[in-house]
Amino acid sequence: MAEHYKISAALVAEERSYMLKLDGYSRTKALVKTGECVSSAPFSVGGHRWAVIYYLNSIVCALYLVLDPAGAKDVKAKLTISVLDKNGEPVPSFSCTIPTHTFSRGVQHCVYSVSRADLEGSVHLRDDCLTVRCDVTVTEEICNEETKVPPSDLHCHLGDLLKNKDAADLTIQVGGQSFSAHRCVLAARSPVFKAELLGAMKENSGTPIEICDMEANVFKSLLHFIYTDKLPPVLESASNNGAGQLAMAGHLLVAADRYDIGRLKLICEEKLCNQIDSKMVATSLALAEQHGFHDLKEACLKFLAAPSNLEAMMASDGFEHLKSSCPTALKELIARILPPEQKAAKDLVMAI
CATH class of the missing domain: 2.60.210.10 (Apoptosis, Tumor Necrosis Factor Receptor Associated Protein 2; Chain A)
Incomplete structure (x- = not known):
């Protein structure tokens, strides 16, 4: 406005x-x-x-x-x-x-x-x-x-810079795709990119940079936020509010944490906290436990404190993944839902 x-x-x-x-x-x-x-x-x-x-x-x-x-x-x-x-x-x-x-x-x-x-x-x-x-x-x-002063359109200009690849001086390869970017923009928006691109770890300017363990569409969304300070359309669309959107929010949360982009991290974590359901809670809890997302973990544990939610989660596809990858999160969950008077049982669970 x-x-x-x-x-x-x-x-x-x-x-x-x-x-x-x-x-x-x-x-x-x-x-x-x-x-x-x-x-x-x-x-x-x-x-x-x-x-x-x-x-x-x-x-x-x-x-x-x-x-x-x-x-x-x-x-x-x-x-x-x-x-x-x-x-x-x-x-x-x-x-x-x-x-x-x-x-x-x-x-x-x-x-x-x-x-x-x-x-x-x-x-x-x-x-x-x-x-x-x-x-x-x-x-x-x-x-x-x-x-009347019009709203800032800086994000539009930087978005056009990314889209048109004007004066791009960097090539990044992710998941078999190549992305053109600007070294100074990435460095300005991410302290991790700054260390890699401008600091002692400075990458060879003539060699494409390869990023592993990330999907191409996730990196594309990360670039969109870096240049425009806005979420990608897949997360902004009200009509796309299902499992696919939540999965992207989770992947983008991990990417934001990896490159220390604080604002994006907070946005994605809040979106996941506000849309917890029995189908996705196991996946979200595992994500929170593995990457240390405290707020998301607390939101999941509170959701699972209700017996009906806990039963539904155990019947979901993500439960097996949670058991195998994050046993400590399951132990903490069990300790929380046990009655206060069963303190010995809680201690036993946490000791296992």
Whole structure:
């Protein structure tokens, strides 16, 4: 399934400094009534028009930044206000910075305030003149939308690489059939293949590699998983859910264990655990005992704890194979189904 992501990126559109110089500070203050304001000339930053509105005739002198009401969108901006000294440098004690803030059009946003007494008593009000610098940085969101990202198709590309044999540098012979593969892919997916193909045991690159004790269709399924990280169709098909599928799962489990492909091993073992029946349980138990598949062994023993399942298993074709190949598994089974009070009998069985 495709995933949805909200992609949002911000771009600094423009940074600009605006100088607000109040010549005749006292005269301006005398002309403005308490509560009234004075507006600066408009200026442009980031494609938007702004103005500074200031109140002088109050206990607190306050400056407001106003965005031109024309237009539909709000604007994000960062602002630094500084009173300048005689050298034109910002005075730290009379400066402040407003972090990125959303300015709504036509709304007065207070960005600076200072005690009028402190301001008028400072040396920075020189010759009845005050200079304030406004550094405005406007940011614009260049992308803010939800997009649908398609699911990963890496397995398709690697599957095509296997199917088309493009740049294959390895030939493997299994059960009388030859398979073309890529040394680096096998090494990346299996530590055993890595040791054989790239390590001290590195195979001669010009000589076909022969794998014994494995059927060709099993190795083909193993390659399919190595390249695509997906089960072969024979194990994925819901219509093919019988003994043939379970047999393939068992063979593939052994192959995954042989080449230390952990994810495939877990998948195959879980499939066998979930599909235990009286016909296949003896075969599965023998497989688990011979290769040390603990979870599969436990699932089989629990299934056989029911008398009816045990009787059906003993009548199956796999029982004779279990007796001859895995007598220890049968002894453990007998010890488990004996009542707890028969501990001596259990010990005797395990000692035989």
